[in-house]
Amino acid sequence: MTALLLAERVPSDGHVLVLGAGGGLELKVFAEAQAGWQFAGVDPSAEMLKLAEATLGPLASRVALHEGYIDTAPMGPFDGATCLLTMHFLTAEERAHTLAQLWRRLKPGAPLVLAHHSFPQSADEKLHWLRRYAAFAVASGISASNAENAIAAISSKLPLLGPEQELALMQAAGFESIELFYAAFTFKGWVAYKPG
Known part of the structure; x- marks a missing residue:
């Protein structure tokens, strides 16, 4: 679903930021789906980034891995970004900062795909x-x-938040046209856009 939502706006030679890259499974799916995309993967765990490199195998040549959090991420600007199964670990204040910094790193019109616990x-x-x-x-x-x-x-x-709080934080960061695309018990997924 995330790859499809990104592909609606990310060009065939696009550059995508993956915040919370973990062991590289998402990066691998995205790289296999779009042969022309380049990626920046960011995660605070050096061990997970090593796993990501192994998971990616030959696809790793299209991915720059960065250890850290949003402030460690390259400035881009990126054609799209994802943050999957990560935001529910952050306080409301940390989410607000992270969303604002994601917004800064995106090109006008670029999508951000988020999914995490929210109920x-x-x-x-x-x-x-x-x-x-x-x-x-x-x-x-x-x-x-x-x-x-x-x-x-x-x-x-x-530090869980309800969906209405999540929406308010995305709007406060400057995102618009926010759509809920996934809901399964405690999980929600949204796609939001930087105005362009």
């Missing part, structure tokens, strides 16, 4: 959605005890 945060609604998440995990083969441990960790360790 209503009132006490009752939060528990309701986490129980659904756990039930789905159990139905997918995860043990009930592991699923319970996962929702306890998500609830207590992640």
